[in-house]
Amino acid sequence: MTTPNAARTARERARAELTREIKEAARRQLAAVGADGLSLRAVSRELGMVSSALYRYYPSRDDLLTSLIIDAYTALGEAAEGAIAGVRPGAGAGAGRARWVAACGAIRAWAVANPHEYALIYGSPVPGYRAPDATIGPAARVPFALAGVLADAVAAGEMSADPGPVADPERTDLKGPDLERTGLGSPLAAQAAALSAALVRDATADAAVRLAAAVPADVLVRAVIAWAQLFGMISFELFGQFVGSFEPADALFAYGVAQLASFVGLR
Amino acid sequence: MTTPNAARTARERARAELTREIKEAARRQLAAVGADGLSLRAVSRELGMVSSALYRYYPSRDDLLTSLIIDAYTALGEAAEGAIAGVRPGAGAGAGRARWVAACGAIRAWAVANPHEYALIYGSPVPGYRAPDATIGPAARVPFALAGVLADAVAAGEMSADPGPVADPERTDLKGPDLERTGLGSPLAAQAAALSAALVRDATADAAVRLAAAVPADVLVRAVIAWAQLFGMISFELFGQFVGSFEPADALFAYGVAQLASFVGLR
DNA sequence: TGTACATCAGTGAACGCGCGTTCACTGATGTAC
DNA sequence: TGTACATCAGTGAACGCGCGTTCACTGATGTAC
Numbered sequence: 001m002t003t004p005n006a007a008r009t010a011r012e013r014a015r016a017e018l019t020r021e022i023k024e025a026a027r028r029q030l031a032a033v034g035a036d037g038l039s040l041r042a043v044s045r046e047l048g049m050v051s052s053a054l055y056r057y058y059p060s061r062d063d064l065l066t067s068l069i070i071d072a073y074t075a076l077g078e079a080a081e082g083a084i085a086g087v088r089p090g091a092g093a094g095a096g097r098a099r100w101v102a103a104c105g106a107i108r109a110w111a112v113a114n115p116h117e118y119a120l121i122y123g124s125p126v127p128g129y130r131a132p133d134a135t136i137g138p139a140a141r142v143p144f145a146l147a148g149v150l151a152d153a154v155a156a157g158e159m160s161a162d163p164g165p166v167a168d169p170e171r172t173d174l175k176g177p178d179l180e181r182t183g184l185g186s187p188l189a190a191q192a193a194a195l196s197a198a199l200v201r202d203a204t205a206d207a208a209v210r211l212a213a214a215v216p217a218d219v220l221v222r223a224v225i226a227w228a229q230l231f232g233m234i235s236f237e238l239f240g241q242f243v244g245s246f247e248p249a250d251a252l253f254a255y256g257v258a259q260l261a262s263f264v265g266l267r
Numbered sequence: 268m269t270t271p272n273a274a275r276t277a278r279e280r281a282r283a284e285l286t287r288e289i290k291e292a293a294r295r296q297l298a299a300v301g302a303d304g305l306s307l308r309a310v311s312r313e314l315g316m317v318s319s320a321l322y323r324y325y326p327s328r329d330d331l332l333t334s335l336i337i338d339a340y341t342a343l344g345e346a347a348e349g350a351i352a353g354v355r356p357g358a359g360a361g362a363g364r365a366r367w368v369a370a371c372g373a374i375r376a377w378a379v380a381n382p383h384e385y386a387l388i389y390g391s392p393v394p395g396y397r398a399p400d401a402t403i404g405p406a407a408r409v410p411f412a413l414a415g416v417l418a419d420a421v422a423a424g425e426m427s428a429d430p431g432p433v434a435d436p437e438r439t440d441l442k443g444p445d446l447e448r449t450g451l452g453s454p455l456a457a458q459a460a461a462l463s464a465a466l467v468r469d470a471t472a473d474a475a476v477r478l479a480a481a482v483p484a485d486v487l488v489r490a491v492i493a494w495a496q497l498f499g500m501i502s503f504e505l506f507g508q509f510v511g512s513f514e515p516a517d518a519l520f521a522y523g524v525a526q527l528a529s530f531v532g533l534r
Numbered sequence: 535t536g537t538a539c540a541t542c543a544g545t546g547a548a549c550g551c552g553c554g555t556t557c558a559c560t561g562a563t564g565t566a567c
Numbered sequence: 568t569g570t571a572c573a574t575c576a577g578t579g580a581a582c583g584c585g586c587g588t589t590c591a592c593t594g595a596t597g598t599a600c
Contacts, residue, residue, distance in 0.1 A: 011563060011575070018576090036303060036394045039553060052555075053577050061554065123391025125506055127301045139508075187518040195512045224513060225500065225523040232499015233492065239392055241406075245462045246491060251454040256492040263526060278542070278596060285543090306586060319588075320544050328587065 019057050021047065023071070026064055027117070034116045035126050040064070062129060069131065070138045072117040077141025079110040084145055089156075096153030097266040103146060104230055104257040111234045118238060122231055140209075143227055147212035150223055150264060154215060159265040183218050192217035219265055226260040233257075286324050288314065290338070293331055294384070302387050307331070329396055336398065337405045339384040344408025346377040351416055356423075363420030364533040370413060371497055371524040378501045385505060389498055407476075410494050414479035417490055417531060421482060426532040450485050459484040486532055493527040500524075 008016075025046045029038050040061050044051040058064040083106035087099045111118040120126070121139070153159055184192065199205065199213035215223065233256050236242055237249045246252045275283075292313045296305050307328050311318040325331040350373035354366045378385040387393070388406070420426055451459065466472065466480035482490065500523050503509055504516045513519045 009564065014563095014576085034391075034394045040555090041553065050578055051553090052557085052579080055555075056576060119391035122502075122506070124301075124386035127303045184522075185518055188522060191513050191518070198512075221519065221522060222526075224509075225519065225526070228500045228503040228508070229496030229523070230499065232497070232502065233495045235389075235499065235502060236495040239389070241495070242491075245465075246458050248454075251452055252458070252488065252492065255451075255455060255488060256496070259489075259492070259530060263530075276597065281543085281596095307588090308586065317545055318586090319546080319590085322588075323543060 015057075022054060022057050023064070023067055026068055027071070030068060030116050030120065031114065032116075035065070035120050038065070038068075065126065065129060066132055066135065068117070069121055069135050072114070072121045073135065073138035073141060075114070075117070076107060076110050076121070077138060077145065079106045080142050080145045082106065084149055089152075094158070094267065096149055096156065096158040097261050099149045099152075100146070100261045100264070100266050101254075101257055103149060104253075104260070107142065107230070108234050108237075108253055111238060115238050118234070122235060123239075143224075144209050144212055146227060147215055147220070147223060150215050150219055150266075151211045153266055154219065158267050159219070160262075160267045184221060188221050189217055192220045196220065222264045226264050230257070230260060282324070289321060289324050290331070290334055293335055294338070297335060297383050297387065298381065299383075301383050302332070302393050305332070305335075332393065332396060333399055333402065335384070336388055336402050339381070339388045340402065340405035340408060342381070342384070343374060343377050343388070344405060344412065346373045347409050347412045349373065351412055361425070361534065363416055363423065363425040364528050366416045366419075367413070367528045367531070367533055368521075368524055370416060371520075371527070374409065374497070375501050375504075375520055378505060382505050385501070389502060390506075404471075410491075411476050411479055413494060414482055414487070414490060417482050417486055417533075418478045420533055421486065425534050426486070427529075427534045451488060455488050456484055459487045463487065489531045493531050497524070497527060 022043060025043045026038060029042050029046065033042075038061075040054050040058075041051045043064075044054050054064075058067070080103045083102040084099045087095055087102050089095050111122075125131075150159075196213045196215075196217065199209055202209065233249075233253055237253070242249050242252070289310060292310045293305060296309050296313065300309075307321050307325075308318045310331075311321050321331075325334070347370045350369040351366045354362055354369050356362050378389075392398075417426075463480045463482075463484065466476055469476065500516075500520055504520070509516050509519070
């Protein structure tokens with residue numbers, strides 16, 4: 001796709017470099033003042049350019065924002081994947097649980113280190129900005145990474161048979177033929193099945209994603225819940241809900257993550 | 268504090284009414300365009316006033332925002348409290364669990380019905396805005412309401428003896444004399460104790476708040492985690508992370524809330 | 535009850551700011567012969 | 568290797584917008600005698 005280095009003209013090189021530098025300056029702006037303070041003019045000022053010059057590189061402010069969002073999702077996804085890869089399979093029976101804990105810790109660490117980038121992707125939606133489809137893939141890396149951990153744990157027989165306390169048996173949505181097999185009511189079972197099917201069907205997915213489809217429906221549902229709850233703890237910490245009580249939140253977070261691991265069935 | 272109705276002058280009445288009307292218009296603006304689209308000029312336009320006139324009622328934009336934030340916290344707190352009060356004590360053994368589920372459902376319902384107000388108080392912080400101390404009390408209503416449910420359940424003997432899967436025993440922060448009693452490591456035990464003590468000490472607190480201090484330390488820690496996780500599920504739903512898979516999220520949410528109830532120890 | 539003064543609500547103009555985006559332009563870099 | 572033309576990067580001025588906030592003002596409402 002890109003021209004080999006030798007054949008790249010000075011112009012092409014300069015363009016690639018400046019495109020990168022603009023994004024870096026924008027990232028610094030984002031880190032300093034948040035998504036709302038991010039303006040093309042501020043970025044151009046930091047680079048010593050005139051604001052209109054940026055339009056040679058990004059067609060609009062929204063495109064620059066999209067680029068930052070994709071980068072943030074990617075960086076977070078890589079942090080999670082790296083932490084998972086850092087736990088070697090031979091490390092005893094609890095590799096799956098260790099991977100889960102490591103991934104959650106890495107996600108939180110990235111969020112604490114990059115609070116504004118975190119807020120950009122997991123805070124309230126930026127007003128007037130509609131995330132384009134190009135962000136969907138990068139956004140899915142973290143959930144896929146977590147699902148991959150579970151798929152491996154299932155394959156390795158590391159899941160506990162009794163997944164702990166289950167939903168209230170009095171709930172009216174718990175009925176239908178799926179209930180006996182999965183413990184899930186019909187809407188949940190159907191939604192989980194549809195998600196699994198979509199993962200299998202997705203032609204662009206890599207092996208890890210396809211693997212994630214092998215997770216049983218009830219585990220998948222629990223994983224989605226745990227995923228949301230994980231980010232709930234991180235958001236509360238970053239957005240200041242724990243101020244004055246559980247600060248630092250390290251121990252609280254570790255406790256919560258351990259419970260989430262048990263909840264999804266990791267032994 | 269306020270003059271009795273009969274003695275109120277027309278001016279006082281008009282002032283009170285307009286102050287309210289301004290806030291209502293601001294709330295409508297907030298609901299329509301979000302916190303960033305909220306401007307004094309837009310509010311004044313909706314009211315057919317000149318923008319400078321608002322300064323007779325609110326000294327600045329931030330004060331108006333503060334007022335909206337307090338109202339949002341209050342409305343959400345009342346929704347939770349109302350749902351809890353709606354579950355009668357005599358309703359069998361599981362009143363505590365029923366109250367927990369009702370409170371969580373009411374919180375979610377309010378959030379879904381008022382997404383922008385929810386984002387204002389639980390989304391990313393508004394840039395350049397520093398929440399004044401006056402917001403702390405209203406912000407605490409929901410956690411206090413949940414803690415009250417647990418305190419009542421503890422008093423009624425409705426808590427399960429075995430609170431389910433506990434934290435990873437290999438964790439290094441799990442040590443010290445507190446571990447045997449509460450299952451908590453030292454930082455968590457200390458933080459929970461400090462929080463309880465603060466609740467007891469607080470002279471302005473009402474009976475319910477003091478009651479919440481009676482919750483055992485480990486239950487308090489679990490409750491804080493569950494509180495954060497609850498809002499994680501709601502934020503993910505509102506901010507679009509479930510788009511395309513678990514929509515509607517009713518069943519997913521119900522499943523998650525039931526698991527949170529078990530996690531905090533409600534039988 | 536009536537008058538004189540004080541208080542207050544709302545007006546309209548203005549200040550100064552920063553923003554995203556467009557556009558005609560100059561000058562440098564690249565390419566074809 | 569050298570020249571003629573095409574492509575592209577960056578400039579600077581401008582457009583039009585909306586914002587929060589200030590300020591001197593007019594006219595209505597309230598109060599003291």
